[in-house]
Amino acid sequence: MTQEELQALTAHVVDARGTACPGPLLAAKKAIGTINSGDILEVQSADEGTKRDIPKWANKKGHEFLGILEEDSYSRLFMKKG
């Protein structure tokens, strides 16, 4: 997805910026359990490793990883629940 398409998404947002590994991963796992299949989840993380972790995790668990938007001090990671 392009940056513009990601910007336009309506997503369930989980803010995991206050935690380091494995915090964002556990936050994503918890949040994805609360939304419906086909819904979009946005995980916000200030942890650099999350950018590699979350796509790997999403792929393994059958969720479609859509892309990353970079903000000044954190990243926004988007995925579609499978």
Next chain:
Amino acid sequence: MKYLEKNIKELQEKVARLEKGTEDQLSMVVFSGDLDKLLAALIIATGATAYDMKVKLFFTFWGIAALRDKTKKAKGKDFISKLFGLMLPKGTSKLKTSKMNMGGIGTSMLKSLMKKKNVASLEKLFETAAELGVEINVCEMSMDLMGIKKEELIDYPNLNICGVATFLVDAEESKIQLFI
């Protein structure tokens, strides 16, 4: 014919065992009582639950020190066991790093850095592990050897005392086995 039937039955049993052998499970021996190694163990354990893996930690030897509750006491210990208990760290807050401890300075520095960088403390990780259903099995032989009693261990929802046989069966059924 009888012979064939027997053969088929044996094969079916074998297949069932093999299928079970690749369960989504992680088994880990937690041997170390070092703060840094326990942090690694608990981060891997809690992380694995994000993949819906069943996680089983087998605490043995020095690792058991992390499971001691500093507020609890056990009665009926002999002299050497009491002495050993005094020398052994009593709970997570008393653990030291495996390297660069330098009389406690290194450990304090690590803890302060962890706070600054939002890394969960070992105490918090144990809480998270409990919430996520991580199972803790404690080696009975080590407990007995080191004079540690069940009543002085932390309150943890999924904690059992067991022997090596439990670990071996858990490990056999696991996709991932680790020793820390």
